[in-house]
Amino acid sequence: MKRKKSKKTVYVGLSADILHAGHINILKIAYGLGNVIVGLLTDEAISTYKNIPTLNYKQREIILKNIKFVKKVIPQKTLDYRPNLKLVMPNYVVHGDDWKKGVQKKTRKQVLETLKKWGGKLIEPKYTKNISSTAIKSKLINEQTPTSRTSLLKRITNSKNIVRVLESHSPLSGLIAENTKISNKQFDAMWSSSLTDSSLRGKPDNQALDFSSRFNGLGDLMDVTTKPLIFDADNGGRLEHLPFSIRTLERLGVSAIMIEDKIGLKKNSLFKDQSGAKQDSIKDFCKKIELIKKVRKSKDFLIGARIESFILGKGLQDGLKRAEAYSKAGADLILIHSKEKKPNEIFAFAKVFKKSIWYKPLVSVPSTYSKTTEKQLIKNGFKIVIYANHMLRAAYPAMENVAKEILKNERSFESESKISSVKQVINLIK
Numbered sequence: 001m002k003r004k005k006s007k008k009t010v011y012v013g014l015s016a017d018i019l020h021a022g023h024i025n026i027l028k029i030a031y032g033l034g035n036v037i038v039g040l041l042t043d044e045a046i047s048t049y050k051n052i053p054t055l056n057y058k059q060r061e062i063i064l065k066n067i068k069f070v071k072k073v074i075p076q077k078t079l080d081y082r083p084n085l086k087l088v089m090p091n092y093v094v095h096g097d098d099w100k101k102g103v104q105k106k107t108r109k110q111v112l113e114t115l116k117k118w119g120g121k122l123i124e125p126k127y128t129k130n131i132s133s134t135a136i137k138s139k140l141i142n143e144q145t146p147t148s149r150t151s152l153l154k155r156i157t158n159s160k161n162i163v164r165v166l167e168s169h170s171p172l173s174g175l176i177a178e179n180t181k182i183s184n185k186q187f188d189a190m191w192s193s194s195l196t197d198s199s200l201r202g203k204p205d206n207q208a209l210d211f212s213s214r215f216n217g218l219g220d221l222m223d224v225t226t227k228p229l230i231f232d233a234d235n236g237g238r239l240e241h242l243p244f245s246i247r248t249l250e251r252l253g254v255s256a257i258m259i260e261d262k263i264g265l266k267k268n269s270l271f272k273d274q275s276g277a278k279q280d281s282i283k284d285f286c287k288k289i290e291l292i293k294k295v296r297k298s299k300d301f302l303i304g305a306r307i308e309s310f311i312l313g314k315g316l317q318d319g320l321k322r323a324e325a326y327s328k329a330g331a332d333l334i335l336i337h338s339k340e341k342k343p344n345e346i347f348a349f350a351k352v353f354k355k356s357i358w359y360k361p362l363v364s365v366p367s368t369y370s371k372t373t374e375k376q377l378i379k380n381g382f383k384i385v386i387y388a389n390h391m392l393r394a395a396y397p398a399m400e401n402v403a404k405e406i407l408k409n410e411r412s413f414e415s416e417s418k419i420s421s422v423k424q425v426i427n428l429i430k
Contacts (some may be wrong), residue, residue, distance in 0.1 A: 007036030011090035013076055014413035015041045016060045019055035022127070024069075029125050030094040031069035038064050039076035043159040048079055049103050049184040050256065052152075052159050079107055080287035085114045092120065093174035098127035103184055146253030151300035153228035153255035154332075156188050157361055161378050163244045165189040165230060165386040169196040170217075173391045174225040189228045189255070193217060196392040211237065215248050226256035230304065230386070235263050235280065236288050243295045250301055257292065258335060258363075261285045261322065262312070279312050283321055286329035304363060310345050311337055319349055320356075327358035333384065335363035343369040343376070350381040 010030040016023060017036075027168070030036045040061055043052050053060065057075070064073050071331035076084050085093070093115060099108045110121055156163055168174040168190040177187045197214050211233070222229065231249055236242055236259035249257060264277040265416035285305075292303050305326040323334050338346045343366070350362055366372050377385055 008091040009088060010034045010036050010092045011039060011081075011085065011088055012036060012094050013039040013041065013081055013298045014064070014290040015046050015053060016064055017055055018048075019063065024067075026094055026125060026145060026181045027067060027069040029123065030092070033092050033094070033123065035071040036069055037072045037074060037088055037090065038070050040064060040073050041076050041079070042154060043369040045076060045078050047156065047159045051186075052156055053167055054148075056155065059420075079104070081107060081111050082114050084192065085111065085120075089118055090115075090120055092123050094123045094125070100124075132385060146251060147298065148228070149222075149228060149253035150250060150255050150298055153189055153230070154300045156228065156301060157383055160188065162374050162382070163188045164374075165191045165384060167193050167196055167386075167388050167391050168221060168225075168229075169193065169200050169392050171220050171224045173395075174221045174227075175390070178225045178344075179225055187227065189230060190221070190225065191222070191386050191388055192229055192231045192254075193392075194232045194234050194389055196389055199392060211241075211245055211248075215252070218252055218254070222252050224255075230254075230256040230258055230302075232388075233257050233259050235260050236292075239288060242288060242291050246292055246295050246301075247297075250297055254301070256302035256304055256333065258306055258333070259285075259288060259292075260306035260308060260335075260337070261326075262308040277312075279308055279314065282325045286321075286325055289326055289329040289331050302332040303330060304335055305331040306335040306337055306363075308337055310349075311339060316345065316348060316352070320352055323353055323360075324356055324358040324360040327356075327360045332360060333363050334360050335365065335386075337365065341367050341368055343372045344381075354381045 010033045012026060012030050012164040014023065014026075027036060027038075040057065042057050045052055055063075061073050064070050074084065074088075081093070093111055095108070097109075099105065108122075114120075115122060153163075164185075164187045166187040166189075168177045169192075174190055177190050180187060193212070194214070197217065201213075218229075218231070231254050233245065236257075237245065246257070261280045262277050263280045289303055289305060296303075305323075307319050307322050307326070309315065309322060319336060323336070327334065336346050336349050343364075346364065346369075353359055353362070362381055363384040363386060364372075364377050364382045365386045365388045366377075367388055374385060
């Protein structure tokens, strides 16, 4: 494409995960106006309004730098264009007219107001219909490999203020975690809970359900979802069995394993400690972490260590001592567990641990301190929040109530709302 020599500057903001004809059209139009500077949205910026991109920032940057229409690529660290616009002070900003509605409507208004300060103009070519990166990614979703899926959790953790993880005990609950969105908020990952897996099968003891049985169900869940998954492995089992478990989890595309430093008989109880349970020695638990670190094929497969010091009444100093030892042994995530109705003790732990040279991202499971907000968790240094048993706990009373209504009325109990729910399930599966 020929153009007149121009010193005018043109700014184009792009995610550019999967380049398509629409992107090229925008860049071509921008190139005709002057020297094109692409503000490439970082993973952090993209994650504020949709899933993180398939390609990381560096990969996307390399592609754009090799397109002839592009003069320069700079990072755009927020969805807000204003910091880069004030830096570049472009004559033009070029963006498709699709942002007049939806999540970027506010951003467009900010761009217009900023450009007025130096007489810049917004150019809005007509949006290229029937093509988008999201649509293309949906078509490619079945091509996702276990290796690429495993790496997602690490990237999301590095990109977001807080990673939301929802318990998913079945393929259907996994689809809910996958598709549920409120405005620009969504769940980032799934949690395979040992408690819900055993409860779903009517087993009173977590350890009565072996890993092989759980792995079989896990395959079905992974088949219909794309989100990363954290596997709750209780204490990890016997040391000699761990290599097999890790190989299987990586082969399935799982992103992380969470093991706890409590040993002994465990029974399903959300709020009471189990008689006979005790805390593993630091030395022996570190051996498990070190073994997982040794046998895992990818560093993107994360090792989570769950500390039970508060649960077993050993206090803050014991928890901190263990956190540093586990981190030094190779743990990538630290889950500090608490049964208190307020988060005071885990916040006290976080305040001190954040200053340690062995600090690792902190994980919260707010089953008992449920009134704690995500903003409070972020403020106190937590990176991941796991909503650990909510889906199964919600499902059981609903099913029980329907069963009672059938017995009570001696007929099929089917209200309009339930018919609607069935349709929702069918649409979700589609």
